[in-house]
Amino acid sequence: MTLSRHLLFTWLLATLTTLSLHGADLSGKWTSEFDSQIGLQKYVFEFEMDGDKLTGTASYDHSMGKGTATLQAIELEGDKVSFTEPLEAQGMKLTITYEGTLAAQEMKLSRHVGDFATEQIVAKRAPIPHVDAQGRWVAPHPERNIPILPALAAPEDTSFYAERDVPHGKVEIVRYPLSAGGDKQMHVYTPPGYNPDDSATRYPVLYLNHGGGENDSHWTESGKTNYILDNLIADGLARPMIVVMPDTSGVVSGNVPQLGEDDACTTEYLQDILPYVDSHYRTDPRRESRAVAGLSMGGFVTLNTGFSHLETFGELYVYSSGYWPTMVEQFEQNFAPILNDPAINEKFYIPIYFGVGETDIAMVNSMKTEAVFARHGIRRYSVLSSHGHEWLNWRRYLHQTAQIMFPANR
Amino acid sequence: MTLSRHLLFTWLLATLTTLSLHGADLSGKWTSEFDSQIGLQKYVFEFEMDGDKLTGTASYDHSMGKGTATLQAIELEGDKVSFTEPLEAQGMKLTITYEGTLAAQEMKLSRHVGDFATEQIVAKRAPIPHVDAQGRWVAPHPERNIPILPALAAPEDTSFYAERDVPHGKVEIVRYPLSAGGDKQMHVYTPPGYNPDDSATRYPVLYLNHGGGENDSHWTESGKTNYILDNLIADGLARPMIVVMPDTSGVVSGNVPQLGEDDACTTEYLQDILPYVDSHYRTDPRRESRAVAGLSMGGFVTLNTGFSHLETFGELYVYSSGYWPTMVEQFEQNFAPILNDPAINEKFYIPIYFGVGETDIAMVNSMKTEAVFARHGIRRYSVLSSHGHEWLNWRRYLHQTAQIMFPANR
Known part of the structure; x- marks a missing residue:
C-alpha cells in the first residue's frame, strides 16, 4: 500500500483503540422506536466525541414529519446521560429533554416534550458497520479476545x-x-x-x-x-x-x-x-x-x-x-x-x-x-x-x- | 447422505487406501511424447490392476494415424516393467516391445519396433484428477502427512x-x-x-x-x-x-x-x-x-x-x-x-x-x-x-x- 494508505490504517487503528478503552461509550448511532400521542416515532441519535466535546444529532420520522435536529446540552457523567432536542411544531418552539442511563448496548431515557408529555424510551446501539466504504474491516477491539485454537492431536495419538x-x-x-x-x-x-x-x-x-x-x-x-x-x-x-x-x-x-x-x-x-x-x-x-x-x-x-x-x-x-x-x-x-x-x-x-x-x-x-x-x-x-x-x-x-x-x- | 452414498464413500476410501500402499504403482495414466522415424508420436498408456492381474491400453497419435491398442504380456516385478503393443501397419503385423524401470512419477522405457527401430522414451504419470465428476475430492494418501499447525502464541506472550x-x-x-x-x-x-x-x-x-x-x-x-x-x-x-x-x-x-x-x-x-x-x-x-x-x-x-x-x-x-x-x-x-x-x-x-x-x-x-x-x-x-x-x-x-x-x- 502507499504510504498515505498506511498512515490511514495507522490512524484508524489508533482511533479504534482509543474508542475501545471506554466502557459505556456514547459515540455512535442509537435507534429508538416508541409510541406517543402522535403515534409511532422513529429516532436515530448519532453522537460524536472529540476530546471532551460531545456533539450529536437526532433524526426523527413520525406522523408530523421527518427531519434532523442538532442536539444541545449533551452531558455524560459516568453512566448518566442527558441532552435536549429543539422542536418547532405548528409555530411553537419547544424543547424536548432526554435524561437517563447509558449501558454498552442501550440507553434508557425519559423523554419530556415541554410540559405536554413524558415517554420512557429505549435507544439501542445500532450495529457497527463492520466494513467501510472501501471494504476495510472496521471493528472495535472486543471485550474478550477470540480463543486460540489448540493444535490438532497427532494422527497416531490415541x-x-x-x-x-x-x-x-x-x-x-x-x-x-x-x-x-x-x-x-x-x-x-x-x-x-x-x-x-x-x-x-x-x-x-x-x-x-x-x-x-x-x-x-x-x-x-x-x-x-x-x-x-x-x-x-x-x-x-x-x-x-x-x-x-x-x-x-x-x-x-x-x-x-x-x-x-x-x-x-x-x-x-x-x-x-x-x-x-x-x-x-x-x-x-x-x-x-x-x-x-x-x-x-x-x-x-x-x-x-x-x-x-x-x-x-x-x-x-x-x-x-x-x-x-x-x-x-x-x-x-x-x-x-x-x-x-x-x-x-x-x-x-x-x-x-x-x-x-x-x-x-x-x-x-x-x-x-x-x-x-x-x-x-x-x-x-x-x-x-x-x-x-x-x-x-x-x-x-x-x-x-x-x-x-x-x-x-x- | 443416503446409505448408498455413504457406502460409495466407504468403497472409495478403501480403494484409495489400497492403492496408496503401493510405492511404485503402475496403475493409472502415463503420457509420453517422443521423436521417431515417423515424426513426433504421442502416447497415453493406461494400466489397471485387478488383484494380481494387469491390463492396459496404449492410445497413440502420430503421422500414420490414431488408435488404441490393447497391451499384452504386461509384467511388473519390483521396479522392472515390460509389455508389448501389437502393431499392424501397411499390411505388416509387428510387435512393439517396451521394457524399463518404473518410479513413482515416471517410467523410463526402451521401445523396440520389431527389428526396425529402438527409441528411449519417458512416460510421465498424468496428474491424478483430484475431483471426480460429482465434485468429490479423490486423492491418494500422500507419502508424508500435512504438518499440524501449532497453536498461535498467546497475545501476551513475549x-x-x-x-x-x-x-x-x-x-x-x-x-x-x-x-x-x-x-x-x-x-x-x-x-x-x-x-x-x-x-x-x-x-x-x-x-x-x-x-x-x-x-x-x-x-x-x-x-x-x-x-x-x-x-x-x-x-x-x-x-x-x-x-x-x-x-x-x-x-x-x-x-x-x-x-x-x-x-x-x-x-x-x-x-x-x-x-x-x-x-x-x-x-x-x-x-x-x-x-x-x-x-x-x-x-x-x-x-x-x-x-x-x-x-x-x-x-x-x-x-x-x-x-x-x-x-x-x-x-x-x-x-x-x-x-x-x-x-x-x-x-x-x-x-x-x-x-x-x-x-x-x-x-x-x-x-x-x-x-x-x-x-x-x-x-x-x-x-x-x-x-x-x-x-x-x-x-x-x-x-x-x-x-x-x-x-x-x-
Missing part, C-alpha cells in the same frame, strides 16, 4: 480418547417424544459431578451429530466422545458440558432449506429435541451455551439447522462436510439474509469451524462451502488435517474444538 | 521473541546490484552455525516482506525475526534457515498482475534478489526450499510474485493481507490458469497460509482473497487470531509458520 483414571461422566440412552407421534432414542453424556438435583448449576450443551448410515451410538462407540470429554475436563482444558447425540437418520438432508421453512431435522430439533433436553437436564438454555457440531452428513445439521437458527445456537462446528458443489450457489442464495447481515460476526464470538482432511472425499465440498462464508467476511476457524473421511480425524476435531467451546465468564 | 541465552544467528545488511542499475540494501539472517565456507550444508530460504511505509529493517527491528528463529531453532521447533528481508517499497503493488507479465517486484525478485542470494549464500535453490511470506503490503509479494511463480517458490504465507475487494475478481480472472490447474494441490505440500486478526483492517480483504483459493479447492492453512493490524500479530504468525516451513526429509 491417549486423548483413552479411558484414563480420571472422574468419568455418564452416558445414558434416553427416549424423547416426537411431536409427530411416537418416540426416539438418543445418547446423552453428562459430565463428572453432574447432579440432576442441583438446580444451581447449569451446563452448556453440545449437540453432536453422526454421519450417514450411522446413528446415535456412533459418537460414543467410534468417536469416544465420553472419554475425550472426561480427559479434557480432568485436565482443565474443556468446560464441563452436556453432550446430546441424537439419531437424525432419515430426517437430516444435504439439501439447502429455505429460510423460514424448517426441514424435518430442524423441526425435530426445535420442537422435540431441545425442549426435551432443556426440561430434563440442568442446561443453560441461552444460545451462547448451545453448540451444534456434526460429521459428514451431520455437518448438514450444523448448516441447515444451526446456521438458520442463530437465535438458538451460538456455536457451529462442521467436521468433514459441506454442500455438494452443485448446491453451494443455492446455499448462498437461500441464506443471503443471514450471510449479508452486517451484524453477523457479532453472533460468532466463537467463529464457525470447518475441519477437513487432505484426503477427505468431502474436502472440496467443505472448501467450497467455507468459501461462501469467507467471501462474506464471516469469522471462521479453518483446519486442514492429514488423513481422510474417518474417525481418526473426527475424534481429533472434537478434541480440538471442545477446548474452545463455551468460554467461561463471557 | 518470551518467544525475547533474546534468550541460546546460540544466535547473524543479521547482516548487504547490498545487491539491480539489473536496472544501481544497488539496494537488504537484511539477511543466517542461522546459528552457518558457515559460508561449508559447501556441504545447504539451507532453505524464507523471503520475508515488510508492510507499507516500512523497509528491510522492520522484520528484525519490530518483528524480532532473528530472536524468533534463534529460539525456535534452539528448541528444535524450526529448521535452520536463511531469512532474506528485502526492501520492496516502491516496487510492490496491490494491483493484480497478468500472468506472464511480471510486475516490478517480481522482476526484481527473479532478476536481482534470488540470483544474488543463491550466489552469495549456501542456499538450497529448489522451489520446495524457498518460501515467501509478507505482512500487509508485503502479502502482495506472496501473491503477485510467489503465487505466479510456483516453479520458483514452494511455500506461501500471507499475513494480514489480501486484495482489495474490488480487485478480487480480477485476481480470479488473471490467475485462472493457476487456480484451475488440476495439479495445483500437488504444488502445495505445505498449504498456502492466511493469518489475520479479528480487528484487523485487512480482515475482509484477507477473507475474500482466501475465498478464491477455497472455492478452487486449494489447500490452505487459515488462522483467525485476536488483535489487529499490528506487530503483536505478525510476530505470532511468523513464530507459528516458521515451525511448519521446510519439513526435513521430504
